[in-house]
Amino acid sequence: MFRRKKCPKDDEQIFPDHVVSLDFNSFEDFVCRYSLSAVDFYANWCKPCRDMVPRFRRLSKLYKGKVAFGRINVEENEKIASEHKITSVPCVIFFSYGKRLKTITGLRSVGDMKKIIDELLKSVER
Numbered sequence: 001m002f003r004r005k006k007c008p009k010d011d012e013q014i015f016p017d018h019v020v021s022l023d024f025n026s027f028e029d030f031v032c033r034y035s036l037s038a039v040d041f042y043a044n045w046c047k048p049c050r051d052m053v054p055r056f057r058r059l060s061k062l063y064k065g066k067v068a069f070g071r072i073n074v075e076e077n078e079k080i081a082s083e084h085k086i087t088s089v090p091c092v093i094f095f096s097y098g099k100r101l102k103t104i105t106g107l108r109s110v111g112d113m114k115k116i117i118d119e120l121l122k123s124v125e126r
Contacts, residue, residue, distance in 0.1 A: 017064045019056045022072040027080050030070050032098040035124050037068040038117070041084070041091040043075050048107035049090045055110050059117070062110075067117060096124045 013034055022030055022039065031037050040056055042049035053071075060069040074081040074089060084093060084100075092108075094101045094116075101120055108116075 015065050015068050017060060018069075019053075019060050020068070020070040022070045022077075024077050024080060027070075027072060027077070028098070030068065031095040034068040035096055036066065036101075036117075036120055037070065037095045039093050039095065040069070040071040041074050041081060041086045041089055041093065042071055043073065043089050046089050051107055052090045052092075055108070055113065058110055059113055062114070063117060066121060094120055096120075 015034065019040075020026075020030060027039075031039060038056075038059075040049075040052055042052065044050075056069050056071065059067070063069075072080060074086055088105050090107060091103065091105045092113075093103050101123070102116065104116065
C-alpha cells in the first residue's frame with residue numbers, strides 16, 4: 001500500500017460511533033488510526049452497495065468503541081481503489097493500524113459480518 005507516513009499505534013483510540021465518509025485526503029489517516037477498521041469500497045450505481053449502508057450503520061453501533069467503520073466511493077477515489085486492487089463492489093477491507101487483515105466481497109448479512117469482526121477482534125487484541 002502506498003503510504004505517505006507511518007502508522008503509529010495509538011493507545012487512547014476514540015472510535016467513531018458512525019460510518020465515516022472517506023476520500024483521498026482522509027483514507028490513510030483513518031485506516032492507520034485504529035486497531036481494527038472496516039472500509040466499505042462502493043459505487044453509487046451498485047444496488048448491493050446501497051444495501052450495505054444500513055448494515056454498516058448497525059455494525060458501527062454494535063461495535064462502538066471497538067471497530068471504526070468507513071466508506072469510500074471507488075469512482076471518486078480511483079487511485080485508492082487501484083492501490084487496493086478493488087475489482088468488484090461492495091468490497092470490505094479490514095485494517096489494523098494500516099495493515100490489511102482481510103478482504104471480503106459481495107453483500108453480507110450483519111450476522112456474517114459479526115462472525116468475521118469477532119474473529120478479527122480476537123486476533124488484534126492479543
